[in-house]
Amino acid sequence: MNVLIISAHPDDIEINCAGTAARLIKRGDRITLCNLCSGSLGHMVIKPAELEKMRIEESEAAAKIIGAKRLPFISSDLELYYQDKGTRDKVVDIIRKAKPDFIITHHPEDYMCDHVAVSKLVFDASFCASLPHYETKIDGVVPICPIYYMDNLGGFNFEPTEYVDISKEIETKLKMLSCHQSQLAWMKEHDGIDFTETVKAFSKTRGLQAGAAYAEGFIQMRGWGRMTTRRLLP
Numbered sequence: 001m002n003v004l005i006i007s008a009h010p011d012d013i014e015i016n017c018a019g020t021a022a023r024l025i026k027r028g029d030r031i032t033l034c035n036l037c038s039g040s041l042g043h044m045v046i047k048p049a050e051l052e053k054m055r056i057e058e059s060e061a062a063a064k065i066i067g068a069k070r071l072p073f074i075s076s077d078l079e080l081y082y083q084d085k086g087t088r089d090k091v092v093d094i095i096r097k098a099k100p101d102f103i104i105t106h107h108p109e110d111y112m113c114d115h116v117a118v119s120k121l122v123f124d125a126s127f128c129a130s131l132p133h134y135e136t137k138i139d140g141v142v143p144i145c146p147i148y149y150m151d152n153l154g155g156f157n158f159e160p161t162e163y164v165d166i167s168k169e170i171e172t173k174l175k176m177l178s179c180h181q182s183q184l185a186w187m188k189e190h191d192g193i194d195f196t197e198t199v200k201a202f203s204k205t206r207g208l209q210a211g212a213a214y215a216e217g218f219i220q221m222r223g224w225g226r227m228t229t230r231r232l233l234p
């Protein structure tokens with residue numbers, strides 16, 4: 001299957017669904033990873049232009065661990081607006097190019113405005129991408145596809161409807177997360193947490209809920225044209 005994973009920032013995928021991404025690769029799926037924002041504001045000291053470069057390298061190193069392709073970002077942090085047509089069309093083109101059988105993205109009630117914007121953009125764009133007369137740079141329509149919302153940091157207001165057992169992938173997930181070196185300091189200084197420990201503990205919590213050592217949780221977007229009788233997640 002073709003799977004498109006779209007987040008806001010470079011480390012969101014690693015935090016919320018890298019174990020699942022690793023499992024998708026193992027079962028032979030073709031996955032495309034994409035963070036729409038550059039991560040330019042995620043540091044106390046390093047300035048945005050320098051940080052962007054750093055974060056491209058970090059996220060590419062993380063993707064390389066599982067052999068996934070990562071697309072370039074389209075916006076700086078806090079410059080992404082979901083009601084902007086130009087931005088929506090860029091997301092339509094990402095979807096038309098990736099031809100996903102399903103998409104994983106943020107929940108529309110996530111805690112941070114870039115995450116919310118990405119969620120709404122993906123929802124709107126994945127509908128637009130199915131319309132033959134909705135013209136963007138890339139030709140070709142793709143069917144409306146199922147969307148799975150990834151968890152959020154801390155799991156607030158997020159009751160998973162599906163779980164993926166990542167017990168065999170937890171080390172890969174943490175290895176991918178540790179590629180985001182700039183964020184280890186940022187999370188400590190800005191949020192007062194040990195990044196790796198926090199993500200590991202939370203994966204364990206989702207695992208406890210699902211009878212696995214470690215797990216990731218998802219909510220399937222329920223709506224016309226989005227449902228299926230098949231289990232799409234691994």
Ligand SMILES: [Zn+2]
Pocket residue numbers: 008009012112115
């Ligand atoms: Zn984020």
